[in-house]
Each structure stands twice: as C-alpha cells, then as structure tokens.
Amino acid sequence: GDSVTQMEGPVTLSEEAFLTINCTYTATGYPSLFWYVQYPGEGLQLLLKATKADDKGSNKGFEATYRKETTSFHLEKGSVQVSDSAVYFCALSGGSYIPTFGRGTSLIVHP
C-alpha cells in the first residue's frame, strides 16, 4: 500500500539557517503530495501541495518539488525563523482524498 517516509527529528537549527526535511513515498499511480504543519497546541494545517510531477508547491517561504524519478518531496526553506518551530508532516493522497501521513518531523529553531 501507499506509504510515506520522512526523516526522524528533531531537527534543531539556528535562526536564518537553511532547512531541509526529507520525504520519500511509495504509491501506485500518480498521487498528490502534501506538507502539513502543526504548531504547538494547534491542529494540522496544510502548508503546501503539489499534484503532479515537477510541480513545486510553495507557501510562507517553504518549497517542495514533486520528484517522480526519486519519489521524493523534500521540504526546504532558505532562512528559518523561531516561529517556524513546529511538527511537519509529509503526506500523499492517491485515489481517495484521504491522506496517508508520514510520522512527522519536529523542527526546533533557536534564536
């Protein structure tokens, strides 16, 4: 079945550092790919998505490119802020719109 593998955290960075959170997937067909973010005490929110190969999703300075050849959807940000501290979930959605999630990666950004 479908599955998502993302790097284990926590990822700890200083403010303004470059962020990469790796995500790879296994799925049949051509799934849509998502990154969700969960800030402390809040529900998951959709951060960005890409629906087909080579699409780039972007939002709030975060980007991820749908790479079918490597089955990856790595999340990147050029300069993180303390306010980006959260848990980030990579997910995919195949035939149904119900997403399959990765385990989540905690990001901690220090001033």
Place this chain on the structure above:
Amino acid sequence: GAVVSQHPSRVICKSGTSVKIECRSLDFQATTMFWYRQFPKQSLMLMATSNEGSKATYEQGVEKDKFLINHASLTLSTLTVTSAHPEDSSFYICSASGISNEKLFFGSGTQLSVL
C-alpha cells in the same frame, strides 16, 4: 479558514473507564469526519471514517466495539474509547471535510493517558 475544535486536549483516566473525545466543526458543515491515532514517533494512522447520519467505516485492525464513533450531526463527531487500557494511551486527532471534500481541517488532538 475553517476551524475544527477538539476537546479535551489532554485526558488521564483509570484503566477500565471510558473516555469520550469530541470534535466539532465551528463554521462549516462537516459531512465527513476522520479519526486518526498517533503513537510516539509513528505516522498518523487512520482509524475510521464517518459520514453524518451513518455508521462509521473502520480501518482494518481497528476494533469498532472498542472505539465507538458517533456522527449524529453535521458539526459534531465523538470518539469513545471504551474500557480503556494502558495500550490505548495515544494521541488522537480528528479531521473534517465539507461538502466539496477538497480540503481537510484538523483538530488540535487529544493526548490520552490510561493509568
């Protein structure tokens, strides 16, 4: 954006008791609600899908008599963990979608600890 309220955010109970978790859509009609469970350092695992007014559809391996789901209205779904045991301790999170089914909105989750 749409808001889903889930409570309690944290609950501690004794083994053998039942615990009810509520999930409310505050500003839209949630035709479909989903319940997930997350073990530490594991993925969010879909437990069940419920449509308003009908019985929930449980994922394989999830005991429907253990995890009772009620979706009696378009704004409220409840998950009741019956006769809770320590192995039921986990993080439970609900999500809801509206009529268009294009987006999911998540509650903030409930951390259940069974002593």
